[in-house]
Amino acid sequence: DQQVKQNSPSLSVQEGRISILNCDYTNSMFDYFLWYKKYPAEGPTFLISISSIKDKNEDGRFTVFLNKSAKHLSLHIVPSQPGDSAVYFCAASDSGGSNYKLTFGKGTLLTVNP
């Protein structure tokens, strides 16, 4: 029973365009959401997070949108750069903000073409 789903295993975009990575969840108790980026042979790196009391959080080129009624969140990267090519993981927590226990999706491989 997968509680966090990233239905697109891969995504390919052109440099300079927008990348949109999607994530759906089923557990209505999730109240905190995060995105991590992972390069090969490295551990995941924290990108951006959002609390369930917000519907948008922005950090530079990265924006996360949360639609609680649809149990859906998305990560927008604008403009996309070749260095953004990596696996992106969506993660969620139901621990009242204690993000040491995260439920991860299986990841989406983003390829940004020059």
Next chain:
Amino acid sequence: KAGVTQTPRYLIKTRGQQVTLSCSPISGHRSVSWYQQTPGQGLQFLFEYFSETQRNKGNFPGRFSGRQFSNSRSEMNVSTLELGDSALYLCASAEQGGINSPLHFGNGTRLTVT
């Protein structure tokens, strides 16, 4: 600051053996979590330690255990290894384990069970 350090990077064991993996958190971080990453299941939470106490545990059998030392360093042990235990084991540290304390991951230990 140095990042999260995991040793060894690679490990090959045979079925039935046991293995111990080590994790040194970022200096000052008191929370250490362990995750298992496999192609089919993505990242799955194993357990989390804070101040030498296990605060939370995922849905893994008792063959998986861990501990944390007074200097916050942590070890994870897997006994009676099975082929399905082949995975990338990731350690992550955080200052406290709250929403303002994102997880910082190490580069992982790649365990292969033959």
